[in-house]
Amino acid sequence: MQYKSVTAFLDKERDSLGKGPIAIIMAEDHVEVESTLLHHLAIGFRKVLLLSNREIALSASVAAQITRIDFETYQRNAMQRAVNQMIAAAPGAWLYYGFNAEYLFHPFCESRNIRELLAFHTEERRDALLSYVIDLYADDLEKHPSAVSLENAMLDRSGYYALGRPDAANHNHPRERQLDFFGGLRWRFEEHVPPTRRKIDRIALFRAKPGLQLRPDFTFSDEEYNTYACPWHHNITTAVVSFRTAKALKSNPGSRYDIHDFKWYNSIKFQWNSQQLMDLGLMEPGQWF
Incomplete structure (x- = not known):
């Protein structure tokens, strides 16, 4: 699943966030994006979110396992802003945040x-x-x-x-x-x-x-x-x-x-x-x- 923004994702899937834990991965570049996503899936996160620019390519097999959100990662304090949006939308859920x-x-x-x-x-x-x-x-x-x-x-x-x-x-x-x-x-x-x-x-x-x-x-x-x-x-x-x-x-x-x-x-x-x-x-x- 892919969404055009964090707001669009929350409008559609807010009710599912309480099932956590949720991993929020921000891709700042193309380096080891897939290995990062697969690692966090393997250790047991119920949902893995990828915040990235559209230019970041994923194989179909990996894309099918995660939720992708278009995000301008080069903006100042980008991770902070994204995480705070998730916090407000998912009280009680366990969250992890990290980078590729x-x-x-x-x-x-x-x-x-x-x-x-x-x-x-x-x-x-x-x-x-x-x-x-x-x-x-x-x-x-x-x-x-x-x-x-x-x-x-x-x-x-x-x-x-x-x-x-x-x-x-x-x-x-x-x-x-x-x-x-x-x-x-x-x-x-x-x-x-x-x-x-x-x-x-x-x-x-x-x-x-x-x-x-x-x-x-x-x-x-x-x-x-x-x-x-x-x-x-x-x-x-x-x-x-x-x-x-x-x-x-x-x-x-x-x-x-x-x-x-x-x-x-x-x-x-x-x-x-x-x-x-x-x-x-x-x-x-x-x-x-």
Whole structure:
């Protein structure tokens, strides 16, 4: 099914959104769009929405499994605007948002689907999950000038850290149970990344409710949604493994010619499984065993 706008989609399918969870994938370019859609279908999302320009081509077999929405992805804060429209239309539904060449992983995703994860998280009285956006990059930029290669993907095994998140309304004291996380390519090549885009944390999975708003920095208007754990114990976290930063660094004129290799002594091959991410401390199962 294809719609001309988010509004047209909501006019027709608003009543179906409560059945979630729903994955919202925004295609900023043509890179690995189909693999992204198929990954999120495979981990158990009931509905996968593709927001993209008409120029993005899909095979008939993939197009038959998803809902496509025409969207001008190059507009400022495009994802924020689209997600906020979905929030207003689908109170109570679990939503995920991400971009093409980004792949959501959750603990034990090889044997437990996303619906099982969210059922457990709901029982813990939590309405959002913290995700770490872990940069992926090709091992050889001469062979893969776009920095994207699923078969030869690398990630950093260390170099991640967190800082307290200051509360401007409270004399910049750290917010309770909130941290800003850093690392990966945005840390190693920070001279090419604006300060406001260096964080790697994202509340990528959340339950919509009336009045909730996604902000430009991928946090929410309800501060409890932005916490990494509840007051009584640790919670599950997820990981979004992403080629998005690598793509940007190799396509932007300001950084393209300054970067010849993303590999360093802490680079390791990504095994495309949840256990590796948990072993590296990039994802936590919380109380879910």
